[in-house]
Amino acid sequence: MQPAEIPHTSKNFTGVFGHMARYIFITGGVVSSLGKGLASAALGALLQARGFSVRLRKLDPYLNVDPGTMSPFEHGEVFVTDDGAETDLDLGHYERFTGVPARMTDSVSSGRIYSTVLEKERRGDYLGKTIQVVPHVTNEIKDFLKIGDDEVDFMLCEIGGTVGDIEGLPFFEAIRQFSHDKPRGQCIFMHLTLLPYLAASGELKTKPTQHSVKELQSIGIAPDILVCRSEQPIPEKEREKIALFCNVRKEHVVAAYDLKSIYEAPLAYHAQGLDQAVLDAFDISPAPKPDLNVWHDVYDRVHNPEGEVRVAIVGKYTQLEDAYKSIAEALTHGGMANRVKVKIDWVDAEVFDSSEDVATHLEGFHAILVPGGFGERGTEGKIKAAQYAREQKVPYLGICLGMQMAVIEAARNVAGVKTAGSEEFDHEAGKKRFEPVVYHLKEWVQGNHKVERKVGDDKGGTMRLGAYDATLTPGSRVAEAYGTTTIDERHRHRYEVDVAYKDQLEKAGLVFSGMSPDGKLPEIVEWPDHPWFIGVQFHPELKSKPFDPHPLFKDFVRAAKDMSRLV
Template identity: 65%
Template sequence: MARFIFITGGVVSSLGKGLASAALGALLQARGFSVRLRKLDPYLNVDPGTMSPYQHGEVYVTDDGAETDLDLGHYERFTGVPSRRSDNVTTGRIYQTILTKERRGDYLGGTVQVIPHVTDAIKEFVLADTDDTDFVLVEIGGTVGDIESLPFMEAIRQLGNDLPPQHAVYVHLTLVPYIPSAGELKTKPTQHSVKELRSIGIQPNIILCRCDREVPEGERKKIALFCNVRPENVIQALDVGSIYEVPISYHAEKFDDRILDAFGLSAPAPDLARWQEIHRRWTQPEGEVTIAIVGKYTGLKDAYKSLAEALYHGGIANNVKVNLEWIESETFEKEDAVAHLEEVDGILVPGGFGYRGVEGKIAAANFARNHRVPYFGICFGMQIAVIEAARNLSGLEHASSTEFGPTAEPVVGLMTEWVRGNERETRSKDGDLGGTMRLGAFDASLKPGSHAAGIYGTTAISERHRHRYEVNINYVPRLEQRGLLFSGLSPDGQLPEIVEIPDHPWFIGVQFHPELKSKPFDPHPLFASFIKAALDQSRLV
């Protein structure tokens, strides 16, 4: 039977529970165990699919088409275990399930309550499909004391009693702040956070202290005394230079040892060779490149979390440092793109929704094409590249997307149907927004001899999608006559998946999101190739 590790957070948000969970999962893997990671999100949205990136950061998409929390991206990048729809649940989804049952009469007229109905639904989610896994790590979103997280806290408290002895361990991540005026670290916030946790019936086994400097032994003993844990189970989580150094840092602090002790288990020392090699490449690069990311959510880097990490993975693959220059696309609607892009080694236009900043992205694609700078367009970035080429190469001066309103030249239009496996899926223009895009993994066929096929080393690929607009297949012949090559199509030949310019050093747009499958120990081939092209570009300057 699986053993469960519940990770809660206290004092403040954004301490890194997701990274802590992912790094611990990687350490347990390195000791020979199988792991699965899950996230409980307390907000009332059914999923983050309709939330603004400024509110929530990026939406991470799984192979099976779930729109999930960005922490699931950390889980995959650190462990390589593909996340599933069953690995992320929100309060909204829990209540949606319960209310559907109530309307159907499943509760036989009984009063539906938070306890036991909501907590039972949460426990059912936590326990589902875990029999073939050694450890299930469950991160609870938010901060202890938040009113919306109470049902989740109660559910994991109950699980501590429901599961067999030594099958549940609680890890509490807190902040130990340094007060410059006092010249010391303060343990009181951690004490109060643990007090709040214990007041709802959860005694943490391990306290993970986020801090920017060493926590002296005296302070650790103080935390242990006031929080009712053993001194060796007060573990510091120091700031490090890269998130991929975290597994190494945690092992140095014996975090994984203490976890196994709490379960009464032993295991061989972890094999951290791949993490040490990643760390070496990160700290000892043999060169550097600068990539401009021209987007519309650049004010919040978490909106492009997987994208940034995939670019870093491309740097790891080429043993170079990748500098990211975040540029708000609206800038190019007021200023000349040359002033901002002439010094960069590569240009990437990521996904996005809506008309704001579109003309600036088109200007970036135009600059990359004309100045022969490596260009990578992802999802919306591919559509932008096609619209730019339609206007400036094919003479379609009114080329646009129906996403922005009626247009005489709908080079990009709304999809209303597509094929998933043997099933045809349909959507309505006036339908709900949530969960209605083309979501999840879809196959694509690449043209033999194309640049894309050469990069992948195959003509059959599967990539994750999240979009509802698509390049109009009817414009493909005219665009190909003017120098574009649609080198990737859906298996039925109806949906363009990859476009490239064969006589350009590196100009590729993809309708899918390759960043979602990239890992530091297995960089996505498109990102590795793009960074290699950027490195070649830097040597030309």
């Protein structure tokens, strides 16, 4: 039995103004990391469950053009869209909960906005006018918000950071103006705040929420709905107090409690009346009844597993789990498909970079996953993890750099290329130390044109990004897992396995079971004499969803489940 599929298409709600998207602006106050992205994603899923179509967007106030050049320790993972945008990890939440593929036009930063404004100024588009935050920057933000507003019933727009952040002010001013530009009743504001609990007095304190709302009101925005993050149930008296002092209806004060699993969020928010509050705020009546069967099925699979498997993720950013957010979630989805709980252990690849006793760190795991990354640090440890998995017949999934390390391991220890390595590491060290089995990707075909890159190009946006097709070898393990020989997956990499070594490696037993359609770029390798050993150049985790687990993760966890029976 597979998880139920969520409806990706839905009837359109056109209302009295014709087909025009209703806008929901989601803001946050008091502190960051309250869960705006999760609340937005859960609300999108609830609106879908009522038959509406949705699109979700993230507006980030930071001055980076995009998160592509940010350290994973700084920002967590970079989520890549089909059309090649490097975006915030919240867009991963949006996709996982709604099944709606994110686009380049679903993410924007202050850096992108200011870059566009300055480009227009240089071209003379403003006809010599003095360029100001208002109206030029705010107009650019509003133009971004309008993109595709005739395609869906609801547009959910999350503003990053917290109210009062100096860099976020242009975004708050833009959405204030935008709500007035639209017909009355076309936009609402949802504000997330914190209700701290003071154990000494045994009280939930509402004052931080009151001050956050006051700050929002001072810039001309009055929230229609308050989502209050709390560890304790909100007493009726406090709910009434919040409604009174924040000028919202009592039934629009929605509690957001801590959850054991993020996939409880749609059901939890529905139980608290969030989706009904949104429809009431838009005066949509009668409200269509929700079909939450898919989320009940997801809940059941999360909370009622029939076993457990242990998976080691051997990475270099293991101190911050958000650096591998999509991988962790995709493993959870694979577990749901196989009715098992996936227990993840984060193993720092540097721990056994110089250690010969790899088994001490990897014994007892039912599967090993080596994720992507950049730079030489930790790579020798990843190579040893791939060797251990190959020799000990432990299921192995290598993603991006994880595939490259598996190929280098095969070249060194099986194919006789003793000094095999990556051009990336030589470039980093400034001298030639390796025979480059992995080389800098100089050109590739994107659509109908050729893309060329040089080693010295800017870092931002210059990788092979977005969805590309691959052709799988009939009868291979990956073809069986996918159930087809033609796939498309999302990429984010600057270095590639050199196809010139394909024949030598295949003679040694490593099969190149997936290639680009032109046969020039290796996409997948596997050891056919191994229970389950696959390396992929792309990032399959980015397409996995709780109601539609990615086939590779589903099969990988199945292999781990089989392994658990043997251990």
